[in-house]
Amino acid sequence: MDLRADVVVLGAGIVGVSAALHLQERGRDVALVERAPRAGMGTSYGNAGLIERSSIYPYAFPRDLRSLARYALNRTTDAHYHASALPGLAPFLVRYWFNSSPKGVERIARAARPLIEHSLIEHERLMGAAGATGLMRKVGWIKGFRSQRSFDKGRRDAARLDGLGLDVEELDASGLAEREPHLGEGMVGALHFRDPGAVSDPGGLVERYAALFRERGGRFLKGDAATLEESAPGWRVRTRDGWLGARDVVVALGPWSDVVFAKLGYRLPFGIKRGYHMHFRARGNAVLNHPVLDADGGYLLAPMDRGIRLTTGAEFARRDAPMTPVQLQRALPKARALFPLAEPLEDMPWMGSRPCLPDMLPVIGRAPRHDGLWFDFGHQHHGLTLGPVSGRLLAEQMTGETPFTDPAPYRMERFG
Structure with a gap:
């Protein structure tokens, strides 16, 4: 039996769960699709647990000899x-080095600052709602x-x-x-x-956020993001419970995001x-x-x-x-x-x-060549930090609200 939702979010790490919560708060019927049995079992689990309010300047590529x-x-x-991995990483590394010039780092810091400055605020709001302040x-x-x-x-x-x-x-x-x-x-x-x-259990925090999403009526389905395909009017993805269709789909797959965007013809470093x-x-x-x-x-x-x-x-x-x-x-x-x-x-x-991504900023926003396709990935060392605030920015764009900051620095089109 086919299932329907307003929005399907692919990936239940901190970035995907946060986007789902923000969309849900704005009245959207959201389904989270994840291949793992629980939320937060990937990259979201294994970090230093820092909500890095002070890291406005990025982790730049060293340039001194x-x-x-x-x-x-x-x-x-x-x-x-x-x-053996360097040939494949070369396009990324070359641009990463180029963007790590002093001028490049200052430009990136200016672009990152609005997200960093709101990161702790957005986490504290979700923690309060999820009973996770402890x-x-x-x-x-x-x-x-x-x-x-x-x-x-x-x-x-x-x-x-x-x-x-x-x-x-x-x-x-x-x-x-x-x-x-x-x-x-x-x-x-x-x-x-x-x-x-400082978070004492990053994976547990994502699970608390996912539990809040389910308490508010959200659906958490096991499925394979690689099966995503266009299906008028919108998109569909195969889950354990059948095909799930939606007008909009959000790719929040972290390091596996290329499984979807490359299949759809997008080329990113x-x-x-x-x-x-x-x-x-x-x-x-x-x-x-x-x-x-x-x-x-x-x-x-x-x-x-x-x-x-x-x-x-x-x-x-x-x-x-x-x-x-x-x-x-x-x-x-x-x-x-x-x-x-x-x-x-x-x-x-x-x-x-x-x-x-080589400019040390995430992609947050609409896919330029596909209606109803949205991206929220590339958060580098700051996925835990930026998940809730990038979810807010994405949801504001998807629902027609005035974004709290200019989303232009995070658009995919910056890569040509």
């Missing part, structure tokens, strides 16, 4: 690459530095946030020790970014950055009060409900290539020297993929 030479050796903790602590995060040189650079980078209403506190070694008494020695100083929220994490028990009575980034070590420790989560930087590889958790192996001795980690709480590391 010192950094490029270091990464070329492929021995660092914060970045790793598969040589999953977030407004403690910010700490960026620690092992050398004076890197500390000075970190302070220069943070100075770009002056005048933007953000609270960044500089800590010397003793100040860091007061804030995190169980950290080991080795940090010369730190910056405490106090505005972001789409790239993947993979990442890994593992949870560890803290040794003895040690407590980690904030997420802590070891800026020189290239890893982050985050206190989660399940334990201390050790997360890695970026791995440039094919999305579906076998996992190669060398960054975790490199990070673990450094992390144990910084904080007393005991045994791992999983047998295997988790691996996920970040959907990336």
